[in-house]
Amino acid sequence: MTDDLGLLNLPGADSLVREACAAEGLDPALIARLVRIEQEFAGMARRRGIFDAFDAALAPSPEQPAR
Amino acid sequence: MRLTRLRLRNWKAFRSLDLELGISGKRNVFIIEGSNGFGKTSLLEAIILALYGREGVALVGRASSRGRAELGYDAFLERALHQAARGSDASASVELSFEGEGDDERVTLQRIWHFNPAGRHRKADEELRLWTGADDDLVVLPEGPEREVEGRDFVGRALVPARLASFFLFDGEHLDRLAGRDLDQQVRLGLEHALGIPVLRRLGEDLKTYARDRRRLLAGTAGADIDALIDSVADHEREQKRIRAELEQVNQRLVPLREERDSIVARIGSLHGESYESFKLLFEERERRARMRDGLQDRLRQTLSFDLALALAGPSLRAAAREAIASDIALAQSTSMRAAGAGRYDALIKMLSDPDDLAEAGLSSAQWKAFEPRLRHAWARVWGDASGGGSDPLHDHLGESDRLLVDERLRQIEAFGVEAIAELAHEAEAADATVAGIDRQIADQRGIDDISQQLADRLRETQAEISGLEEQARSLTRDLESLDSELGTKDRALAKARSEVDADAPLLARADRADAVNRVLARLIDELFPLNLAAFAKELTNAYTAMTHKGAVKDIRIDESGRVTLLDQEGRDLSELDPSAGESQIFAFALMAAITRIAPPFPIVLDTPLARLDPEHRDRVLRYFAGLDQQIIFLSQPAELSERYIELLEPHLAARIRLEHRAGESRPADETVPQRRASV
Numbered sequence: 001m002t003d004d005l006g007l008l009n010l011p012g013a014d015s016l017v018r019e020a021c022a023a024e025g026l027d028p029a030l031i032a033r034l035v036r037i038e039q040e041f042a043g044m045a046r047r048r049g050i051f052d053a054f055d056a057a058l059a060p061s062p063e064q065p066a067r
Numbered sequence: 068m069r070l071t072r073l074r075l076r077n078w079k080a081f082r083s084l085d086l087e088l089g090i091s092g093k094r095n096v097f098i099i100e101g102s103n104g105f106g107k108t109s110l111l112e113a114i115i116l117a118l119y120g121r122e123g124v125a126l127v128g129r130a131s132s133r134g135r136a137e138l139g140y141d142a143f144l145e146r147a148l149h150q151a152a153r154g155s156d157a158s159a160s161v162e163l164s165f166e167g168e169g170d171d172e173r174v175t176l177q178r179i180w181h182f183n184p185a186g187r188h189r190k191a192d193e194e195l196r197l198w199t200g201a202d203d204d205l206v207v208l209p210e211g212p213e214r215e216v217e218g219r220d221f222v223g224r225a226l227v228p229a230r231l232a233s234f235f236l237f238d239g240e241h242l243d244r245l246a247g248r249d250l251d252q253q254v255r256l257g258l259e260h261a262l263g264i265p266v267l268r269r270l271g272e273d274l275k276t277y278a279r280d281r282r283r284l285l286a287g288t289a290g291a292d293i294d295a296l297i298d299s300v301a302d303h304e305r306e307q308k309r310i311r312a313e314l315e316q317v318n319q320r321l322v323p324l325r326e327e328r329d330s331i332v333a334r335i336g337s338l339h340g341e342s343y344e345s346f347k348l349l350f351e352e353r354e355r356r357a358r359m360r361d362g363l364q365d366r367l368r369q370t371l372s373f374d375l376a377l378a379l380a381g382p383s384l385r386a387a388a389r390e391a392i393a394s395d396i397a398l399a400q401s402t403s404m405r406a407a408g409a410g411r412y413d414a415l416i417k418m419l420s421d422p423d424d425l426a427e428a429g430l431s432s433a434q435w436k437a438f439e440p441r442l443r444h445a446w447a448r449v450w451g452d453a454s455g456g457g458s459d460p461l462h463d464h465l466g467e468s469d470r471l472l473v474d475e476r477l478r479q480i481e482a483f484g485v486e487a488i489a490e491l492a493h494e495a496e497a498a499d500a501t502v503a504g505i506d507r508q509i510a511d512q513r514g515i516d517d518i519s520q521q522l523a524d525r526l527r528e529t530q531a532e533i534s535g536l537e538e539q540a541r542s543l544t545r546d547l548e549s550l551d552s553e554l555g556t557k558d559r560a561l562a563k564a565r566s567e568v569d570a571d572a573p574l575l576a577r578a579d580r581a582d583a584v585n586r587v588l589a590r591l592i593d594e595l596f597p598l599n600l601a602a603f604a605k606e607l608t609n610a611y612t613a614m615t616h617k618g619a620v621k622d623i624r625i626d627e628s629g630r631v632t633l634l635d636q637e638g639r640d641l642s643e644l645d646p647s648a649g650e651s652q653i654f655a656f657a658l659m660a661a662i663t664r665i666a667p668p669f670p671i672v673l674d675t676p677l678a679r680l681d682p683e684h685r686d687r688v689l690r691y692f693a694g695l696d697q698q699i700i701f702l703s704q705p706a707e708l709s710e711r712y713i714e715l716l717e718p719h720l721a722a723r724i725r726l727e728h729r730a731g732e733s734r735p736a737d738e739t740v741p742q743r744r745a746s747v
Contacts, residue, residue, distance in 0.1 A: 007262040007595050020590045024583040034584060038270040040216050054277045058577040058584075 008035075033057045068172070068226055069698040070114075070670045072164035077149040077157060079109035080733035086724065088700070094721040096693050097700045098708060101726030106733035107702040108238060111674045112147070115236050116140075117161035117178045118222055119229045120195065120215060126233050128240045141188045144180050150731060157182045165226060171201040174225050197221055227669040230260050234662040238674035245658070246651040250642060253658055255629035258603060261662045264592055271588045278581040281574055289568045293575075296561045297582065303554045307547065314543045317536050324533050331526045338519055346509075353505040357534070360498035365541060367491050375488065377480045385477050392474050399467060405447065412446050466559050597627040599665065606664045611657035613691045615650065616683045652679050656688055663697070670698040677707050686715060693719040 008017065008031075021028045037053045075084040088097055101107050108129070115123040124140040148159050162177040179194040195218045197206035206221060208214045219229065227235060234257070245253055259265060282290035336346050377385065416439065418424075425435055465473065509523070568575055608623040620641060622634040633641040646654065656676075663671060671692065677685045689708075692699050693716050701708065705725075708716075713723070727736040 007264055007267065007591065012598055013591070013595055016591060016594055017587075020587045024587055026580065026583055026587065030580075031584060031587060034270055034274070035266065038266055038273065039219075050273060051277050051280065054274065054581065055577060058580045059573070 008032075030057065068165040068167050068174070068667075068669055070163060070700070071166045072162070073110065073114070074162040075110075075113055075160070077152040077159040078113050078161060079147050079149065080104070080106040080728065080731075081109065082149055082151060082732050084734065086735065088698075088722065091721060094719055095696070095698050096716050096719040097698070097721055098703060098713070098716070098723045099700065099726065100703045100705055100708065100723070101728075101733070102704060105726040105728045107704075107726065108674055109147075109733075111236060111238060111672055111702060112143075113161040114163060114672060115232060116144075117163055117176060118226065119219070119232065120178065120193070122219060122229050123232065126229075126236065126241075128238055141190065144188045145182065145186050148180075148182050148186060153182075153186050155184050173201060173203065174199050175203060176222070176226075199225065227667055228263075230263055230266070231662070231666050231669075234261065234659045234666065235669050236672045237659065237676070239676050239678055242652060242655050242659075242676055243679075246648070246655040250631040250633070250654060251629055253655060254607075254625055254631050257658045257662055258596070258599075258629070261666060262596065262599070264596065267588050267592055271585050274581040274585045274588075278578040278585075281578040281581070284574055285568050289564065293561065293564050293568075296557060296564060300554065300557045300561060303550055303557060307550050307554065310543050310547050310550065314540060314547070317540045317543065321533060321536050321540070324529055324536070328526065328529045328533060331522050331529065335519060335522050335526070338522070349505060349508055353502060353509065356498060356502045356505060360495065360502055361537070361541065363491065363495040363498050365545075367488075367495050369545075370488055370491060374480060377477070378488070382481065385480065389474055389477050392470050392477075395465070396467065396470050396474075399470075408446060408449070412443065415446075416442075466563065469556070469559065596629075600625045600627065603661060603665060606661035607657055610660040610664075610691065611654060613694075614657055614660075614684065614687045615653050616687060617650075649680050649684055653684060653688070656691075660691065660695070663695075668697050670700060671695070672700045672702065674702040675704055675707060676701075677703070685712065689716060 007013065017028050017031060021031065034054070034057055037050065037057060041050045041053070070088055072088065073084070073086045075081045078084075086099075099107060099110065112127050112129070115126050119126070121140045124143065127139070127143065129143070144159070148157060152159070158179050158181045160177060160179040162175065164173070164175045166173050175198040177194075177196045179196075181189045181192040181194075183189060195208065195214060197208065197218065198204060199206055208217050208221075223229070233241060245257075248256065279294055282294050284290065285293070332347060332350050420435060420439075422432070425432065430438075565575065604623050604625045607625075608620075611620060611623060612618070619635050620633045621636050624632045624634065626632070631642060635641055663669070673692070677688065680688060689701075689712055699719075713720070725736045726733050
């Protein structure tokens, strides 16, 4: 998952992430991508660009339709 | 990883410093000692800011205290530039070298800060260089803002992430702040940071705001309507979760009570020999009747709540309501059919209006134009007459399945009158009287001796408690059913609102996905947080019992909500007892130590941490940390670690370095550097 996020590296985390994402019709890689975006913007006082980054990450791909 | 070399240039009191910190065998402890102002804390700050740059400023007490966190980094660096380097273009640098177990586990990190002649930090020019592997290969980092992000990721992966740094690199002030909180808060905060939960929480908040923001871009008020429905659904789901948890608790409390009741019944029976069977049968009969009575009372309650108003409304009003519902159903079907017909009509006209086909059929364009409206009218009649079209349904908020449900309910109520309600009330009353009668029979069977009397009293109390809890469970179940029903209505309304904004579907889809991710994050936090609690509590117990000298606490437990219980030998909870300042600090030490045990191995640097501790606690803290299998660097005042403690640390001591300060500069005292172990 993400290299430095302890919660997502716990034993059992991977299967729970897969299960929870499947229940919501999401690709587990999306969680990692969004966590990374959040971390990238964490040290910044102005976080204006974060919504654009979310837009790009959350745009439904043809093979991954939204629920 | 171990810190093997620390090099500073123009950093605070150090014009230039080059410290080698090699470990030999089990000698893992370094003591760097110096009086106030000699640069001990400057070393800790250098390590933190070199590793984490701007992000590390929150961990530097002298940069973030007294409300200066926002301007901390640049202002702090400008103060950190060595006095002799000021007045012209200058730079300060920190270089850290780390080694792990394998030959290729090597990382060197160098951060250089540049300043103009006025001493201002040139932010854009800050440099970060990284080398790794057995051959010290340069890690290629991108230019621009990405550089810091990639650098941070690398440090997080290869060394330790910033969120964990405060558990490895800390001073007495940080320890005091942690110790000042209550145990539950300390543990919750410590564990959450160790697991990175604040990042997930912040992501969840940002996604929530994002989804709301994107829905606000939808045409008209659709976004606001959907938002309101989503909030309402979320509120209902929270309430549902709370009630389910409460119901679970009530059911759990019932289990031992029912066991106790059965045990009392068996004991009473054993006291009365052969009469046991009849007593048991009587008691079971009482239970059966009580369940019947409860069922009847539930039905009566439900009837009075939901059906009575419908029954009293009278047949003509109910018939009018059913007619209106039937009309709504017909209208909805007609609308749906016309919509389907319109689509097909367009396709038909497209096929028929082909000029070649018209010519072949002997029709001119003018004839076709005159005929087409008649065809359209006929088509509309075939797919549902438009005579009812244009009028709105009376119950617009209901979907088709809701309308059918309402109709069915109204139909059922026709067979239900005031007499039926009275009969139900009578049955419930009779059932209650039957139970009371059996209770009297049970009472008649007791009283043979004191023991029987006590058992019977206890039985009555237990049964009363069980009945109370069962009633509570029924009430909660009813609340749940009611919530389920409301939630179903909200869900349908939400689906309807969504279906009406097809044009903005991509926007809505992104907002929906943000909400879905948020639900996944909430679930991950809820379910993953408790997974590590037992292992963590064990590490905490080991660390705390090793460091505290009272010895009263034998076990530390942490429940799923993060509540901490300190148990003594007999299992008594000592958490409520007021700990001394020193004991609080020991708990904070234990917490930090436990977190470092579940985190990747990294040097622990403690800056003057022992001030509040009595000699025995100091003794134990030093022994505990020295006994760990990771590198420990104590930054200490000479008075803090007297010769007694140095002797205690001797078997683990890799080097003792004394700082001195002369002519405005700090440096390792000449005579102390060679005191490092020969193997260093």
